[in-house]
Amino acid sequence: MSTAVVTPGAPGFGRKAARQAGEWVPAVVVFVAGIALWEGTISAFHIQQFLLPRPSDIAKTCWTERGTLWPAGWYTFKEALGGFVIGSLAGMAAATLVGRFQRLGPALMPIAIAANAVPIIAFAPIFNAWFDPLSPNSKMAIAAVLCFFPVMVNTLRGLTSVSPRQIELMRSYAASELTIWRRVRVPTALPYIFTSLKIASVLSMIGAVVGEYFGGSTNAIGVLIRSKAQILDFQVAWAGILVVSLLGIALYLAVVGSERVVIRWAPEQRDS
Amino acid sequence: MNEAQPVVEISSVTKTFAHGNVTALQDIDLTFRTGEFVSLIGPSGCGKSTLLRVVGDLIEPTSGTVTVNGKPARQARADRDYGIVFQDSVLFDWRTVAKNIGLPLELLGWDRAKRKQRIDEMLDLVELGSFGDHHPWQLSGGMQQRVSIARALAFEPALLLMDEPFGALDEMTRERMNLELLSIWQQLGSTVVFVTHSISEAVFLSSRVVVMSPRPGRVAGTIDIDLPYPRAAETRDEPHFFELVTQVRDLLRKRGEHLLPEEEQALAEAAE
Numbered sequence: 001m002s003t004a005v006v007t008p009g010a011p012g013f014g015r016k017a018a019r020q021a022g023e024w025v026p027a028v029v030v031f032v033a034g035i036a037l038w039e040g041t042i043s044a045f046h047i048q049q050f051l052l053p054r055p056s057d058i059a060k061t062c063w064t065e066r067g068t069l070w071p072a073g074w075y076t077f078k079e080a081l082g083g084f085v086i087g088s089l090a091g092m093a094a095a096t097l098v099g100r101f102q103r104l105g106p107a108l109m110p111i112a113i114a115a116n117a118v119p120i121i122a123f124a125p126i127f128n129a130w131f132d133p134l135s136p137n138s139k140m141a142i143a144a145v146l147c148f149f150p151v152m153v154n155t156l157r158g159l160t161s162v163s164p165r166q167i168e169l170m171r172s173y174a175a176s177e178l179t180i181w182r183r184v185r186v187p188t189a190l191p192y193i194f195t196s197l198k199i200a201s202v203l204s205m206i207g208a209v210v211g212e213y214f215g216g217s218t219n220a221i222g223v224l225i226r227s228k229a230q231i232l233d234f235q236v237a238w239a240g241i242l243v244v245s246l247l248g249i250a251l252y253l254a255v256v257g258s259e260r261v262v263i264r265w266a267p268e269q270r271d272s
Numbered sequence: 273m274n275e276a277q278p279v280v281e282i283s284s285v286t287k288t289f290a291h292g293n294v295t296a297l298q299d300i301d302l303t304f305r306t307g308e309f310v311s312l313i314g315p316s317g318c319g320k321s322t323l324l325r326v327v328g329d330l331i332e333p334t335s336g337t338v339t340v341n342g343k344p345a346r347q348a349r350a351d352r353d354y355g356i357v358f359q360d361s362v363l364f365d366w367r368t369v370a371k372n373i374g375l376p377l378e379l380l381g382w383d384r385a386k387r388k389q390r391i392d393e394m395l396d397l398v399e400l401g402s403f404g405d406h407h408p409w410q411l412s413g414g415m416q417q418r419v420s421i422a423r424a425l426a427f428e429p430a431l432l433l434m435d436e437p438f439g440a441l442d443e444m445t446r447e448r449m450n451l452e453l454l455s456i457w458q459q460l461g462s463t464v465v466f467v468t469h470s471i472s473e474a475v476f477l478s479s480r481v482v483v484m485s486p487r488p489g490r491v492a493g494t495i496d497i498d499l500p501y502p503r504a505a506e507t508r509d510e511p512h513f514f515e516l517v518t519q520v521r522d523l524l525r526k527r528g529e530h531l532l533p534e535e536e537q538a539l540a541e542a543a544e
Contacts, residue, residue: 163360165360168325168358169356169358169362172330172349172354172355172433173352173376173379174350174352174379183364190366263366265365
């Protein structure tokens with residue numbers, strides 16, 4: 001497809017890319033200004049290295065300590081990813097059950113909402129005890145529990161937001177419940193599901209790292225950040241936080257990317 | 273075309289809601305013959321949309337029977353004898369225009385080549401030949417409704433049920449759509465049951481107008497529209513057109529006055 005040709009319905013790719021790049025400009029400006037301010041403040045007020053390292057030093061440490069930081073980050077990333085997949089699938093499965101058998105809703109939803117109010121993070125030490133603190137399973141469990149609720153609630157809302165007319169139309173074609181499910185309910189729910197997956201992707205990384213603060217394998221990034229902070233090696237601790245953030249963003253962007261592939265038709269993808 | 277053969281036979285159909293407190297339809301007896309264009313007209317609350325749904329087996333009558341093509345309505349729905357068009361076009365955003373039209377054909381298990389051929393025919397019929405690859409939200413309201421009609425007609429159902437299909441359109445678009453619908457109906461020779469609350473629309477389109485009165489929904493009378501087909505925009509200026517409009521209006525007015533106080537009360541209670 002030529003990038004120069006712009007036709008209605010097939011929006012020009014070049015123009016779209018240029019406009020999207022334009023949307024990023026303010027964020028990039030603010031980011032760069034923030035980093036510059038950070039660097040400048042440390043020089044101007046002679047702030048001690050251990051209180052707040054320079055951004056340039058943190059970035060440098062990310063590189064010099066790459067042999068330990070990145071494998072540790074990858075180890076934690078795998079825990080988060082496992083929890084993300086398990087928690088999200090369980091959330092979708094629960095929503096499917098409640099959506100299919102609507103009588104389960106009043107029985108389960110109040111309990112689910114109440115359970116969500118419990119600070120799951122506080123359960124991290126307990127999960128460590130249940131699933132062995134040194135194994136990745138305990139971190140996966142925490143991440144999975146964190147992911148479960150937003151995915152379930154959003155999926156359920158999506159599955160039940162189908163218009164009654166659409167159901168009547170499908171019934172007039174003598175479509176089975178399964179067909180209505182596949183052709184109407186699931187496509188309607190997809191934008192809701194992806195919204196929740198974006199939330200869950202970030203939560204899973206938080207869950208895994210917090211789980212590691214309460215004990216975990218020495219080659220996990222959460223454990224590394226904590227031990228470095230304890231010996232006042234803040235430069236490496238900050239570098240570890242940067243690594244975690246970058247990996248979290250990577251997972252988030254992977255979800256955004258798959259959303260763009262799966263639902264090209266969704267309102268936010270529309271060429272307005 | 274065999275004028276005498278009945279497509280729909282409605283015999284003593286009664287439908288009550290709210291545990292029998294509200295009678296939406298009372299003792300309806302009607303016969304629609306092959307190739308007829310029948311309009312159901314009446315004030316809101318007269319049960320015209322309910323009657324349409326009873327014919328289409330989307331609502332079960334409390335008592336009485338509906339026979340379509342000599343079989344019970346349930347069987348007719350299972351045999352895909354119905355095409356339905358609602359006021360809202362009920363198109364699926366995630367499907368292109370062509371795929372929306374092809375939806376009933378997919379459900380009927382037509383192969384891809386056969387589907388494509390029919391979709392192209394239908395796109396030409398509703399004059400949307402170049403819009404097959406567009407998504408519904410890229411079209412105007414009138415165009416969306418044409419897609420909806422094309423979808424309803426794609427599998428050549430015995431009966432086209434239309435529930436105020438042009439109610440949401442502006443007057444000019446509506447009159448143009450009326451002409452287009454007539455031309456499609458004459459090309460295909462299908463039987464149409466058309467719900468509307470516009471007297472002029474009913475007279476202009478129909479070979480027969482069934483006037484209904486509210487609370488409880490009853491047939492107030494039937495008026496044969498003996499204006500010759502094909503009808504054109506000028507038909508609306510003919511003296512006989514006005515006479516027929518007046519006849520329908522008189523029938524509506526006469527029945528509208530006969531509201532029993534207890535019927536009003538029952539309806540008000542049901543609405544709470």
